[in-house]
Every structure is written in C-alpha cells, then in structure tokens.
Amino acid sequence: MVFGVILAGGIGSRMGNVEKPKQYLNVGGKPIILHTLEKFYVNSKFEKLIVLCPSQWINHTKNLVKKNFNDDSKIVVIEGGSTRNETIMNSIRYIEKEYGLDDDTIIVTHDSVRPFLTYRIIEDNIRYAQEYGACDTVIPASDTIVESVGHEVISNIPDRSVMYQGQTPQSFKAKKLKELYEGLTEEEKEILTDACKIFVIKGQDVHLVEGEVFNIKITYPYDLRVAETLIKGEDK
Ligand SMILES: Nc1ccn([C@@H]2O[C@H](COP(=O)(O)OP(=O)(O)OP(=O)(O)O)[C@@H](O)[C@H]2O)c(=O)n1
Ligand SMILES: O=P(O)(O)OC[C@@H](O)[C@@H](O)[C@@H](O)CO
Numbered sequence: 001m002v003f004g005v006i007l008a009g010g011i012g013s014r015m016g017n018v019e020k021p022k023q024y025l026n027v028g029g030k031p032i033i034l035h036t037l038e039k040f041y042v043n044s045k046f047e048k049l050i051v052l053c054p055s056q057w058i059n060h061t062k063n064l065v066k067k068n069f070n071d072d073s074k075i076v077v078i079e080g081g082s083t084r085n086e087t088i089m090n091s092i093r094y095i096e097k098e099y100g101l102d103d104d105t106i107i108v109t110h111d112s113v114r115p116f117l118t119y120r121i122i123e124d125n126i127r128y129a130q131e132y133g134a135c136d137t138v139i140p141a142s143d144t145i146v147e148s149v150g151h152e153v154i155s156n157i158p159d160r161s162v163m164y165q166g167q168t169p170q171s172f173k174a175k176k177l178k179e180l181y182e183g184l185t186e187e188e189k190e191i192l193t194d195a196c197k198i199f200v201i202k203g204q205d206v207h208l209v210e211g212e213v214f215n216i217k218i219t220y221p222y223d224l225r226v227a228e229t230l231i232k233g234e235d236k
Contacts, residue, residue: 001105002126003095003174004040004049008033008061008112009080009087011054014219021054022218023112028231032218033061034068035115035231040108041069043122050094051112052080052087088195089181092174101175106130109195110169113218116230122169124209129171134204136196137211138164167211170195180204 012022023033033051040049053061061077069075078094080087088109095105106129108122121137128135141163147156177195180202188201196206218227 001047001095001099002045003091003105003107004043004046005088005091005107005109006033006037006040006049006051006112007080007084007087007109007168008051008053008057009090010084012113015224016221021057023053024057024060025224027115027218027224027227028234031064032115032227033112034064036110036112036117037065037069037075039115039117039119040110040122041074043119045123045126046074046108047099049075050091051075051077052090053077053112055079083189083192085181085189085192085195085198089178092178095174096178101178103173103175104130105174106171107174107177108169108171111217114168114215115218115227116212116214116216116234117169118212118215121209121211121215125169125171128207128209129173132205132207133173133176134171134196134199134206135209136170136194136206137167137209137215139167139211139213139215141165142213164208166194166196167215167217168194169209171209172199176204 008023015022024031040046051061058077065072065075081090108125125135141160144160145158145163146154149155180198199206214230216223
C-alpha cells in the first residue's frame with residue numbers, strides 16, 4: 001500500500017507573528033495546505049492521504065477537507081508530533097494500527113508548505129521508494145555551499161558539483177524507516193532536519209529524485225510573495 005503523508009504539524013515560527021501556522025495562510029486565495037493536498041488527491045496510487053497537524057488545528061483542517069474534496073474519505077487528519085520526524089512516526093503508527101506494516105508499505109512524506117510539487121515528482125517518489133526503499137527529492141545546488149563550524153569564518157567550501165539542495169517529498173519503505181529511527185540515540189535524533197538522514201546515519205542508500213527549482217518551501221514572509229507569482233504561472 002502507498003500512503004501520502006502531508007507534514008503540517010509545525011507552527012511556522014520563521015513566518016513571524018501570524019495568527020495561524022503558515023500552512024493555513026492563503027496563497028492565490030486558498031490555504032497553502034489545500035494547494036498541496038490537491039496535488040496528492042489527484043493521484044490514484046494513494047490508499048490514503050494522512051494529514052498531520054497541531055492538535056488545536058485538527059478540527060479546522062477536517063473542515064477544510066470536508067468543504068474542498070468530494071471524496072473526503074481518502075483523507076484522514078491526525079495529530080502531528082513534537083518534531084518533524086515524530087510527526088512522520090505518528091503517521092507510521094497510524095498506518096500500523098489501521099492497515100498493518102509490511103515490506104510493501106510506502107510513505108511519501110511531504111512538507112505541507114511545498115505546494116508546487118508536480119505529478120511527475122510524486123510518481124518518481126513512489127517508484128523509487130518501491131524499487132530502492134528510500135529516496136529524496138533534490139535539485140543541484142545553484143549557490144556555492146559554504147560551511148562555517150564556528151559561524152565566523154569559513155571552515156569548508158564543498159565541491160559544488162556534488163552538492164544538492166534537499167526538497168520533499170522524501171519517500172520510504174515505512175517499516176525500514178521505523179526500524180532505523182528506533183535505533184537512533186537521542187543525540188542523533190536532535191541533529192536531524194529531515195528524514196533521509198536517518199537512513200544515511202545508518203549507512204543505507206537513499207536514491208535521488210529530480211526535483212524542481214519551483215518546488216519551494218514557504219518558510220519566510222518573502223516566500224509568500226514568490227508563491228503568489230508561482231500560483232499565477234500554475235493557473236495558465
Ligand atoms: N513538529 C513538526 C514540525 C514541522 N512539521 C512540518 O514540516 C514542514 C517543514 O518544516 P518547516 O518549514 O520548518 O515548518 P515549521 O516547523 O512550521 O516552521 P518553523 O521552523 O519556521 O517554525 C512543514 O510543513 C511543517 O508543518 C511537522 O509536520 N511537524
Ligand atoms: O523543518 P525545516 O523547514 O526546518 O526543514 C525541512 C527541510 O529539511 C525539508 O523541507 C527538506 O529540505 C529536507 O531535505
């Protein structure tokens with residue numbers, strides 16, 4: 001079985017003091033999370049779309065789903081976790097409870113605030129996760145990456161030709177991801193900003209899926225302006 005896992009459990013603190021988490025802010029006259037959900041809803045390969053959000057936003061999200069999707073039975077809204085990876089683990093616990101976990105259980109995990117992903121990216125993620133067990137949507141780094149361990153002077157400038165920027169979806173065989181995550185120390189979990197690193201830390205291959213420059217993550221107020229322009233391009 002293949003599940004869409006829409007990560008909406010954050011509060012959007014870098015967006016500034018807004019009255020609601022950024023995934024519920026409007027772009028093109030519609031909440032960002034709805035744009036993202038629509039991209040998954042049209043793909044018939046998904047058994048279920050699991051939306052994970054802060055507990056106090058569950059009813060709001062359920063109402064959004066009810067009002068905007070004909071077959072809202074395809075979508076379930078549950079509580080996210082204290083971290084991005086705990087949110088993913090909540091989705092796996094839900095799947096295990098409702099459907100059971102086996103080696104064919106695939107999760108396509110995606111930031112709810114990346115509304116511009118494409119049908120092709122989703123299809124590639126499903127295929128690569130089934131074939132390889134783990135994949136990451138990436139684009140080649142366009143800027144030179146600079147490392148500064150002490151945050152004052154440069155400690156390294158990696159060869160840009162082998163550098164990529166991670167996007168989402170990140171897709172996995174769910175059973176394997178759960179096993180690897182449960183084998184991490186608390187310190188290893190602390191440094192994680194995504195899920196693919198769980199595989200990398202444990203020496204497991206993660207294959208690359210070609211992303212798109214426009215598959216941006218809406219993080220800062222400026223990104224809302226970029227998103228309004230991108231939405232106009234989608235409507236053409
Ligand atoms: N405990 C968490 C934290 C984040 N996310 C989701 O992970 C995605 C990418 O994370 P990010 O852009 O960092 O979102 P926030 O954590 O909300 O933003 P910030 O770091 O600015 O607070 C978002 O869709 C966010 O909702 C989640 O599902 N559960
Ligand atoms: O939760 P944050 O927005 O800080 O980070 C999420 C990002 O790591 C994620 O969107 C991809 O970039 C991972 O490759």
